[in-house]
Amino acid sequence: MKIQKKYKGTVVPLVTPLTARYELDEQAVERIVLNLYKNDAMPFILGTTGESASLPATLKHAFVKATAALKQPGAEFYVGISSNCFEESVELAKSSLDAGAAAVAATLPTYYHLSEDQMKDYFVRLADAVAGPVIIYNIPATTHMSIPLELIDELSHHEFIVGTKDSERNDGRLDRSLELWSGREDFSHFLGWAAKSAYALLNGGDGLIPSTGNVAPEIYCEMTKAVIAGDTEKAYHYQHLSDTLGNVYQSGRTLGESLRALKVLMQENGLCDAHMMPPLSALHERDEQNLVKSYHQLLQQESSFFKQPSNV
Template sequence: MKYCGVVVPMVSPFTPAGEIDEPAVGRLVEFLLSAKVAGIFPLGTTGEGASIHPQAKRRLVEATVRHVGGRAMVYAGIASNCLRESVEAAAAYKDLGVSAAVAHMPSYYPLSDADIEAYYLRLADASALPLVLYNIPATTHHSIPLDVVDRLRAHQNIVAIKDSANDRQRLTDLLRMTGGRGGFPVLLGASPHFAHGLRAGAVGLVPSGAHLVPEKYQAMYEAAMARRWEDVDRLQEQTDAACAPYFKGRSIGEGLSVLKALLEKRGLCGRTMLPPLRDYTGTVP
């Protein structure tokens, strides 16, 4: 299966002036690939994709593809409130060597189930890249209904879903509907449910915590593929503990600013965030 494994939603490293820090992109990519992860995913939620200027997005994607150098798949976020921008981004990123596009729902207008389905069909029809659906209701305020997912997965250009809804029952129902490990690929985005989702048939993990312990997420995935469930549970506990300093009790934006401060402490990138998020000014955990 092509769309599987540990796919790291990479932070976007910036200079203090807010420009893409290309040397830091290289350091991050090398660190993450040292754990033998399957994919690198710039311009997602962790990567502040909603806050970056289109030209800077292109520079980031270009630098990521160059540093990856064919050693892993590169997924790229194309989400936008403007469909044309998403379509144009997919075409540009394909030319740069990206393997797949990832898109969550637009997040301004209230949308019906029919609106959501029609949007993704139009995007999939027009996208030059294979499309990964991205369900993240914490930021979009919509959750892609399961019956809509069921119909969308029949589209030849829709190749997987990343589900970041922090909802164990939905995840169970999604994996049952999509056929588990032998069916439509489900990539897990809500880290508290990784062990459960892998047991139920998910084929990939998309953990922001892989910036801290990539080798443990890779070990969790490999243990799940070998059905070593005690190891999976142990690694779930270890990764939860490793990530608690930046996500426990914090909003998404606050957590990301702490994560960047932790990466700065390790010499991987600076802590600069783009507005509306702010740099972390507290003590680094």
């Protein structure tokens, strides 16, 4: 029997919906968050997908406040607190937890390359200062550092470190992570590598953090139901849908370009506008046209699952 943990489930790393004046679009926040809750998913704001490194502190705090106001009974939300400034991370963490966040997540600071001892010292100091639930977020694509699993396992026994989100694309690392923590009641493993979602859940993973959930959280809702029912074939069917939709906006694009493409698809679904915070910007017009065309072709091919969107 799978252990029931406090921190689990589908936690979608939200885009940050912006107005043309680079302010938080609070009406879009409501549409996006309520769409997640409707599909048994939870929001994770101010992460990589949310352009957090480019956002001013005032907008971050406004996003936390807006998300907290939408929290429903039994639902949770998570907040990214990553910053090169330790004090800013601690301040955002405390205000987020005070607002009702289930936990906060932090990557390594990204300006200096850190030794393993420095990584350990950073997370211990952060967890001590926050004095609330902290998730260690490993994402070498942006930090250019990989946090060793042995170090995460050592840190996992800290009273305030409750889990890890791992976006490193490494099969051996994933298998070792599941081996280390699937049986731990007090420590959760969230996977941020969408292509391995079904595999992770079927092999003891506690949760997923898929950016594609911004557009179609229902994929992961149904995938989870299939895993719980022991229907491996159906779980991998939803994995295929996740892969196909992910490829529409990610394939052949840099991370920054894929985030703009993701917002374009969300705009097609009437969830938010596609404005990006500098330095990220729009794709070429032809690229966006081809993106939207490919998206609608996918919806037609998979019409038994996806509903055709209507702009608002």
